Amino acid sequence: MEITIQSARLLDGAVVDVVLKNGLISEIGNNLKIGTIVEAQKHLLIPGLVDLHTHLREPGREDSETVATASSAATKGGYTAISAMANTFPVADTAGVVEQVYRLGQEAGLCDVFPIGAVTQGLKGDALAELGAMANSKAQVRIFSDDGKCVSDPLLMRRALEYVKTFNGIIAQHAQDPALTVGSQMNEGIVSSKLGLTGWPAVAEEAIIARDILLAEHVGSRLHICHLTTAGGVDLVRFAKARGIDVTAEVTPHHLLLTDDLVSNYDPVYKVNPPLRTESDVLALRAGLADGTIDIVATDHAPHPTEDKDCEWQSAAFGMVGLETALSVVVKAMIDTKLLDWSGLVDRMSVAPARIAGYGKHGGLIKVGANANLALVDTSSKWIVDRNRLASKSKNTPFQGLELPSSVLHTFFNGEHVFNGIENIYKKFVANGGSN
Secondary structure, eight states: OOEEEEEEEOTTSOEEEEEEETTEEEEEESSOOOSEEEEOTTOEEEEOEEEEEEOOOTTTOTTTOOHHHHHHHHHHTTEEEEEEOSOSSSOSOSHHHHHHHHHHHHHHOSSEEEEOBOSBGGGOSSSBOOHHHHHTSTTOOOEEOOTTSOOOOHHHHHHHHHHHHTTTOEEEEOOOOGGGOTTOOEESSHHHHHHTOOEEOHHHHHHHHHHHHHHHHHHTOEEEEOSOOOHHHHHHHHHHHHTTOOEEEEEOHHHHHOOGGGGGGOOGGGOOSSOOOOHHHHHHHHHHHHHTSSOEEOOOBOOOOHHHHSSOGGGSOOOBOOTTTHHHHHIIIIITTTSOOHHHHHIIIIIHHHHHHTOTTSSOOSOTTSBOOEEEEEEEEEEEOOGGGOSSSOOOOTTTTOEEEEEEEEEEETTEEEEETTTTBOHHHHHTTOOO
């Protein structure tokens, strides 16, 4: 099937027609009318977004999310590639499990789903998982993380960095010193003291970041810092890059916009790991993303069923959904504040994550011969978040009722029209027997 995206505005301001055929951009010009016509009406056409940090829950917690429902949420958010974290049941610590997740992504057919393998067996932090077997599997895993848990043993972390160096892999660290965060419920500070909740100090994150930066330098391997949240952490990554250490870092949309003051009403929707921090941390994160110290935005999409979040604070699960709101939240935090322009946003949410992970079919220029993984965005619109309209199986969004800027109108994956926001249809998902 051929598709012409007619009168699309590119990042350089040019208004063109873009023809998609056989998964590629086959022609760019004017007055083109080939195949199915999608009227862009001068809205912004960008490379599809790429997320290096999502929790898809399948296998084992299909009550929270499945690969298919997460893929549907991803297309609604403008994503054409997502990366599935390893904390499933069973854990994705073997070739068999990562291949299962990879196959489920292919069957959904809405976006590329790239499994992330566990660093340690069962996420227990005792022994390395089957890193080589996962790397050589059909899924060709290149990123490994125990996200949700820190690889706290320095010797084990060193061995992991050494192992993945042999195939240019990456260790993505959840930076949390467990000894400093026993029973922690939120950011340690003025608000936690007032509420009587056990605090999570910034130093618990920063101590692991500092240690792992030094280990990565010593080994000469690639380190990625997951969901950076503190001003001190930004300074440490900036220091590492100045020394030429091969370190990259991500920040989540919610940590760019929300602060720990929101916890004051004990609403578990704001309970997240790592926790919401202070306003000064938020400003430091924004500055770090703007100047390139922080390389990318990653959602840390963490779905939970209602019974796991609609309960008292101490019993509630950590996590927030974010695939469908990520683009708009980053626009609000970074573009509306003039810290980034749209080219900068596309770099942080598409080009850079694809480059870091080696997802060669994503994050490229919009040119003839390029892969047709694209999103069309209305940059002038505003919309109000309604959890009941989310494609995700879980509804634990912290942005309920918030007015956000910019909306995804269409998403194209491998040249196919997988999301049509105008008609509110997830075309291929419905065709495959899914439901919303």
